[in-house]
Amino acid sequence: MTIESRAGARARRDIIDAALSAFAQDGFSATSVQHIADAADTSKSGVLYHFDSKERMLDAAITPALDALETILNGLPPRLTSAALEDVIVAFVDFLLAHRREAAIVLIQGRSLASVPVMSRANQLVADLAEAIEAAAPNPSVKLRVGVGLAGTAYVLATGDAYAPDLTPQPDDEVRATLIGVLSDLFARET
Amino acid sequence: MTIESRAGARARRDIIDAALSAFAQDGFSATSVQHIADAADTSKSGVLYHFDSKERMLDAAITPALDALETILNGLPPRLTSAALEDVIVAFVDFLLAHRREAAIVLIQGRSLASVPVMSRANQLVADLAEAIEAAAPNPSVKLRVGVGLAGTAYVLATGDAYAPDLTPQPDDEVRATLIGVLSDLFARET
């Protein structure tokens, strides 16, 4: 029986869940193992039994999301047509909707935690995605527009409502449609 | 003679400068006073002589930028016409260009440091600005578009090039014009 046994899996998931929320809200270095333990209703030792170190907790917490992002990347055609571009935009927005906390962590702490292996991987994936999408842009100005769109979309979804307090109560479907529209427009428009 | 005397002012400015860069790059809680001291070529005690605590350093570092933002806010007419809106957008972009590091700190750590008074003020200012601009939006969908634009603009300028590595070498003038264009478009477009 592996460490992923059925009975012990719940505590493990609770810990990851608590860590994910804490890392996204308070930041990695500002989050103590004790705090995670409290949130997961266990002890510090209990946490460190499942994950050898704090860094490994971060690894376990965001790796699934990174795998999902990598899957999107691997599905990209070598050269993006504008029809394929639409698909990528949709996939990216859906990815953000599904992994808000992980996205917030990478978006906000990707640079400062670059020395952590899993974060290095995350940064690479983000750079690859941005490069792939921006490669379809005809000139630097459109690249910048797209950069703003991608970053803004990620930020709004990841942080929830810091810059737009009134909009999060909207159903996700509407938000999704609007965000896809924004990104598409930013591409289509010529300056 | 006050503490702002001429001879001592340089060390003080060096410290603030080092703190600003460190807080923006590595985060407040991940930055040690010792690190700031090293970067400012002084000792930990030297730093803590000029600023009683780490929090007060943060305060001193970003307060000037917050004052500038507040000035922009106070200049807003009670109801934004579309011409006035353009002015606000320009002022905001210029503000971001002038205070990238401070913007990065607020943007990225505004939530997690909300308990620090100066950060609470920063969050309030940002919320006020967003509210003023979004109040000019005709419907929730445009609000979301504007939210994406504001956040994206701030993020791209603050973090430099995380999501658009190729564009920062551009001269600021071009970046400025493009960003103003993006924000204006996001407003003008109806979904």
Next chain:
DNA sequence: ACAAAACCTGACCAAACGGTCTGATACCCT
């Protein structure tokens, strides 16, 4: 020139941190 204020250093401290270790409890398989 000289006293006072400003400035800086090194030693020091209590608290909090991530992580280890020992042992107790719960669970599983045969």
Next chain:
DNA sequence: AGGGTATCAGACCGTTTGGTCAGGTTTTGT
């Protein structure tokens, strides 16, 4: 039923942290 293992809790440890303090040096005002 019972041995083995997974799962935790509490005490503990070395390190690092923000911050204090006493003392020395430089600068300033007169």
